[in-house]
Amino acid sequence: MSQFRIQNLNLYYGSFQALKGVNLDIPERRATAFIGPSGCGKSTLLKTLNRMTDLVEDCRVEGKVLFDGKNILSRLTDVNTLRRRVGMVFQKPNPFPMSIYENIAFGPRTHGVRKKEELDELVERSLTEAALWGEVKDRLRKSALGLSGGQQQRLCIARALAVQPEVLLMDEPTSALDPISTARIEELVLGLKREYTVVMVTHHMQQAKRVSDRTVFFLLGEVVEAGDTERLFSSPQDARTGDYINGRFG
């Protein structure tokens, strides 16, 4: 089953076209990796999936992105509900300047959870899912800014999971982390993709190989090739994909 069906998507920042005629299906409960040289539009497409592109003032989108059969680019879409269902983890960990507990509880509170027991349970469950509970369970009331970079990123994953999304978008979630923290996040994603649809931008081809089921290769705003990760890396069908994965450019 497809979680997203992207059809004839064009995206413009002012007069600059950042995405050109993108057609792509993103499968449910799988990890999809976006790869390609920087500036090719990976983050832009990712942000289209939860309409974070709305925040860019002169950004214009054409085409369709079907999520659950509905076009989320429609003006009728409730973006707050969309973003609850399609969560996002950013390149640099961005915990709020609040306690660990409050960071996690913020999302559920936003969407109407008020009871303390329910919040407590969501906090524990999300932190456990993000493999952070053991490290922070005794310091939930301490500032989240005191955590290490890797812990902060896992906190951000937990924060996104706390609103019980269906999809998790991750934009180079390990690019600001050390190798050990990176490995922990990759391991985490391998588990998460059983429950959630994961879409991950990465500039590490090894990372795409390790965690993703499908890989999409971008170049200059176009999708050059999309397919099963193993197949795409072993026998790329487009010469440009081959050049890229063999390190001949980018």
Add this chain to the structure above:
Amino acid sequence: MRRAESLLLRIAVYGAVGLTLAVLGLLMLEILRQGLPRLSWDLFAWSYSSENQSMLPALVNTLTMTVLALAMAVPVGVLSAVYMVEYAHRGNRFVRVIRAFTETLAAIPSVVYGLFGLLLFVGRLHWGYSLLSGALTLAIMILPVIMRTSEEALQAVPDAWREGGFGLGAGKLRTVFRIVLPPALPGIFSGILLSAGRIIGETTALIYTAGTVAQIAGLRQSGRTLSVHIFALWNEGLAQGEAYATAAVLLVLTLGLPALSARLSRRSGHGGGKRR
């Protein structure tokens, strides 16, 4: 050559710091030296008379004036700043005009505000010389300061936190008030305290608007604040010792403000793990 230069620079820097501290110290010492010995219970009598020269009514008026002017200017100033930073589009012409306008307002001498208040509130609106006329005049005077400092405090909040809020499906309102505003509060407070200092120290604008009656004033009554009181005592020339004593009290009061502000920003700044 290098070494001589750096030595010279160092002397200049330490010299400047020393001079500043010396001037400040001298000023405070002189006021306290002249003022403290003249403090007496009479100066805190409930009502003023030419015998006791009591500063108590002026002290009470100062507090009322500060609270009133802040109560009018802070909500307007902070909310305008929220609008300009969080809601208006980048490069919005209207916002640029407001910004230029507030910067100009901040540079206008207080006597001009005083005359404006006199013409509009005291005269045209028939409020007379009153705490209300004075407070509204001062509120307009400090508005640019509050707006400017609040704007800067909001702009200093990283966009990553806004994105985090939007990404969770928290709308604009919730993101702005629950995520962006709290870390900006220390900066906003420092602007409020700066403004409080201006209110407490103001004389000219108040003489034209709140008048100089030495009584504990209600909203629609004329009343002098401590600064105006000192000015009046000194001008009358009969109680200059008492003027010094009052100045000493005012000095202690104003010195308390920065201490309070430092305390507040230490409490709520840097991560604020305790915030709910």
